[in-house]
Amino acid sequence: MKLSIFKWMTLFLLLIGTLQAQESSEDEARYTKRVEKYISRWEKLIPRYSKIQYAGSMGLISLGTGWNYYRNHWETDVLLGLVPRYSDRHAMVTMTLKQNYYPWNIPLSDKLSFEPLACGFYINTLFDRDFWGRQPDKYPKGYYWFSTRIRTHIFAGERFTLKLNENKSWHKSISFFYELSTCDLYLINKIGNKSLKPKDYMSLSFGLKLQIL
Numbered sequence: 001m002k003l004s005i006f007k008w009m010t011l012f013l014l015l016i017g018t019l020q021a022q023e024s025s026e027d028e029a030r031y032t033k034r035v036e037k038y039i040s041r042w043e044k045l046i047p048r049y050s051k052i053q054y055a056g057s058m059g060l061i062s063l064g065t066g067w068n069y070y071r072n073h074w075e076t077d078v079l080l081g082l083v084p085r086y087s088d089r090h091a092m093v094t095m096t097l098k099q100n101y102y103p104w105n106i107p108l109s110d111k112l113s114f115e116p117l118a119c120g121f122y123i124n125t126l127f128d129r130d131f132w133g134r135q136p137d138k139y140p141k142g143y144y145w146f147s148t149r150i151r152t153h154i155f156a157g158e159r160f161t162l163k164l165n166e167n168k169s170w171h172k173s174i175s176f177f178y179e180l181s182t183c184d185l186y187l188i189n190k191i192g193n194k195s196l197k198p199k200d201y202m203s204l205s206f207g208l209k210l211q212i213l
Contacts, residue, residue, distance in 0.1 A: 049211045051077055056181055056205030057153060058096045058124045059083050066098075075100040077122075098122035102159070115159040118177060125150045155181035159209075175209040 047065035054061060059081020066077040077098035085091040100120040107113050126149050157179035164171055182190075186201035 046213065048213045049209055051079065051207060051209045053079065053081075053205055053207035055203060056155075056179060056207075057151065057183060057203045058122070059094045062094070062096060064096070072105075073102055075102070081124075083126075093127045094124055095127065096122050096124045111163045113161045113163075115161070118157045118159050118179065119155065121152065121154045122181075123150065123152050124183075151183040151185065153181045153183045155179045161211075171210045171212055173211040175211070177207050177209065179205050179207075181205065 044067075048067050050063075050065050052061065052063050056062070058079060060083060062079040062081035064077055064079030066075055068075045077096070077100065079096040079098065081094040081096060083092040083094060098120065099122065100118060102115045102118055104117060105113055105115050128149075157177055159175050159177035161173050161175040163173045166172055180202055182202050190196050190201045
């Protein structure tokens with residue numbers, strides 16, 4: 001009888017140990033899944049490419065980085081630009097937040113592709129005390145209805161992309177693009193003054209994008 005009780009106690013303890021081990025394993029699996037999800041979210045914040053752009057009403061030269069997503073149809077850029085010193089004004093720094101959309105990608109060869117339409121918008125601001133976002137009190141109310149520091153732009157252009165050998169380069173591809181852009185203030189001036197020509201309210205820019213990831 002004593003032996004039988006001992007057997008039952010042993011089986012009971014083994015069952016408890018098995019259940020605890022199973023529960024511990026499930027907890028560990030849930031923890032691992034949470035950690036992987038957490039890491040995955042942070043990895044999405046890593047910039048996917050670097051970019052350099054010439055002109056575009058965001059500075060003579062702009063450098064920055066960005067992210068592409070949704071099968072590379074959408075891109076978001078953050079750029080810092082430099083406005084050189086002129087005879088009557090000191091050098092200035094700009095910052096641009098840019099949203100790009102590429103609806104089509106046409107393969108031209110194994111290495112080269114063409115995107116016939118690039119479009120989007122960007123917001124640009126100047127880091128300079130001489131420019132303001134809200135009209136200063138020294139002017140009569142409503143004298144200036146626009147900000148001299150912040151401009152909103154729209155653009156359209158095209159892009160060519162060349163795939164690189166990842167074993168011999170730090171980058172997956174290099175892209176050349178050009179854009180035609182205009183800003184809110186220029187468009188309003190065009191509507192009010194039909195004599196303005198495209199060169200008076202549009203800006204041509206060029207750039208390179210180096211895809212990292």
